[in-house]
Structure formats: C-alpha cells, structure tokens
Amino acid sequence: MKLLNKLIITIIPFLPKSFVRLVASPYIAGTTNDEMIDSVLKLNNQGYDVAIDILGEHVKTEIEAERITNHYKEIYQLINQNNLSANISIKLTHIGQDLGYDVVKKNLFELLKAAKETNNFLRIDMENSPYTSETIQLYKECIKIYDKVGIVLQAYMLRSENDLEILSDENFNVRICKGIYVEDESIVFKNFYKIRENYISLVKKGLLNNSYIAIATHDEEIINHLSSWIIENNIPNSQFEFQSLHGVPIEKKLQELLSQSFKVRIYLPFGDNWYDYSIRRLKENPKMAGYILKNLFKKIFRI
Numbered sequence: 001m002k003l004l005n006k007l008i009i010t011i012i013p014f015l016p017k018s019f020v021r022l023v024a025s026p027y028i029a030g031t032t033n034d035e036m037i038d039s040v041l042k043l044n045n046q047g048y049d050v051a052i053d054i055l056g057e058h059v060k061t062e063i064e065a066e067r068i069t070n071h072y073k074e075i076y077q078l079i080n081q082n083n084l085s086a087n088i089s090i091k092l093t094h095i096g097q098d099l100g101y102d103v104v105k106k107n108l109f110e111l112l113k114a115a116k117e118t119n120n121f122l123r124i125d126m127e128n129s130p131y132t133s134e135t136i137q138l139y140k141e142c143i144k145i146y147d148k149v150g151i152v153l154q155a156y157m158l159r160s161e162n163d164l165e166i167l168s169d170e171n172f173n174v175r176i177c178k179g180i181y182v183e184d185e186s187i188v189f190k191n192f193y194k195i196r197e198n199y200i201s202l203v204k205k206g207l208l209n210n211s212y213i214a215i216a217t218h219d220e221e222i223i224n225h226l227s228s229w230i231i232e233n234n235i236p237n238s239q240f241e242f243q244s245l246h247g248v249p250i251e252k253k254l255q256e257l258l259s260q261s262f263k264v265r266i267y268l269p270f271g272d273n274w275y276d277y278s279i280r281r282l283k284e285n286p287k288m289a290g291y292i293l294k295n296l297f298k299k300i301f302r303i
C-alpha cells in the first residue's frame, strides 16, 4: 500500500482539477455559503449537529487573515438567521498565526466577540507541533473572556496527557483526535495501538475530571469501547459528543450513536481552497491517498 500511496501522491497534481474535485467531493460541502447552508440543513434534518470550517490555512498577509475572520463572523450570523444547529471550528494559521501573536490574537478575539454576540461556540483546531504551545496559550486567553470556547488535543502527542492534566476542569471543552500531521518520533507515539490506548485514556480522564469531551474519531473500536464505558459509568450526555469528518463512510455507526440519544457532530469543511487543501493534505499524510484510492474504485466500479 505504501508504494501505491506514493504513486498516487506523485500523479494527483497532474490529474484534471475537475477529477480531483470529484474524488474530494464527499468530504467538502461546496464552495459557497449557500452550498454550505444547504449541507448543514440536510445534516441537521438527519439529526446531526455540525462544525463549520472554511478550508485553508497558513495565510500570508494580514488582509487575507482579516478576510477569513470576517467570513467566519458572517457565518455566525448565517447560523442564527437560518436556525442552524452548528458552531465553528477554525485553524489559527488561517487567521494569521504565522504573521505574529498580536495579529492572530486580534482576529481570534474578534471571532470570540462574534461567538458571544450570537451565543455560539468557537472551537480552535490543533495544527502541527510548532503551534501547539501557542495555541494552548491563546486558548487560555480566550477562556478568561468567554467560556464557550474549546481546543483540541491529539492522542499521538506525548505531551497531551500532561496538557489535559493541566487544563482539564469542569469548564474545559476539548476535542480529542488522533492527530493528522507528520511529526518526529521524539514527540509522538507512532504505534497504532499505543495511539488508540492513549486516545481512550485521554477521553476517560477528561470525562472523569468533568470536562466536556468531543470524541472525534472514525475508529469504531474506540467508539464502541467508549460508548459502553460511558454508559457503565453513568456519564451524562451533556458532557460529551461524538464527531466525524463529513464524507467518511461510517453512517451506520453514526446512526447507531444517534439512536442511543448521543450527540453527533459532523465536521464540515467548505470553500474555494478545496484543491490546495486536498493536495497539501495528501502530501502531508500519505494515508489519505489510501482513502482516496478506495473512493476512486467505489466510484469507477459503483461498489
């Protein structure tokens, strides 16, 4: 599979854009606000909550960072105007983290103000390790002024256990994911089972500390283990939700979670930046190539 992944990564930039879009389409809710709203409404009607994300990261100018910030502010308004059951999930490098602490903090606080005005929630995604400490620092500044804000901890990071220990209390709202970036083995678990074990341990510790945990994974072993543990330990539904990326084919499991009255939120990316994002993600994480290949075969052979 590794060879195949490498081959796909090599040829994907040479494929027609329309073809890449076809392959990427299940993951992305179109490019416009209207398309995004349609997708959110469909998901809400099926019983899902949504986390909206504008595709993109690492903006290069303050003007671009401000444009993205304003777009997110507009989305908070659209959520209210259209009665959507949705919040927002952002990447700090998309609102200027590479341009300096003051730039990103200003934009982040603007978003926080918009979240507060619309009585909504803001999730700060976790990017790769050079940004981890600063992201946590900015989160700490946010929580002082508005409590409906949360971050993400990655189960592959060795430091996450300690970060959770320090941050976790009844006001802490954290998404736990495995982690998508390629990192040096000195700072992450590389072993699949070790990551899974750490994932489960972080979620349980957080829940036992009365924090709110967003369980973001498609790993059905983890989902099954944690949903049973949650029931056995009488953890209230108000303390957690499950999260999944839009387009990942685990509808049956998600439906099962909904039927148990658990909250399930779909992470829904949209926007113009879908091409660069898909290509960059592919290069960063060759595992994605495998998922794309599977989809490709499904589309071609209609299986």
Ligand SMILES: Cc1cc2nc3c(=O)[nH]c(=O)nc-3n(C[C@H](O)[C@H](O)[C@H](O)COP(=O)(O)OP(=O)(O)OC[C@H]3O[C@@H](n4cnc5c(N)ncnc54)[C@H](O)[C@@H]3O)c2cc1C
Pocket (backbone or CB within 6 Å): 124, 125, 126, 127, 152, 154, 177, 178, 179, 180, 181, 216, 217, 218, 219, 220, 243, 244, 245, 247, 248, 249, 266, 267, 291
């Ligand atoms: C809601 C949400 C938010 C996230 N936010 C962040 C973040 O802020 N920072 C970060 O580093 N990472 C984030 N991630 C990505 C995460 O870290 C993982 O890399 C990714 O979800 C795959 O890990 P997994 O837990 O699904 O387990 P895996 O073991 O990788 O996957 C389990 C199974 O799910 C299927 N699968 C997984 N991903 C896909 C896919 N994209 N397409 C098709 N099938 C798939 C595969 O068949 C696989 O066998 C997020 C993930 C989710 C669900």
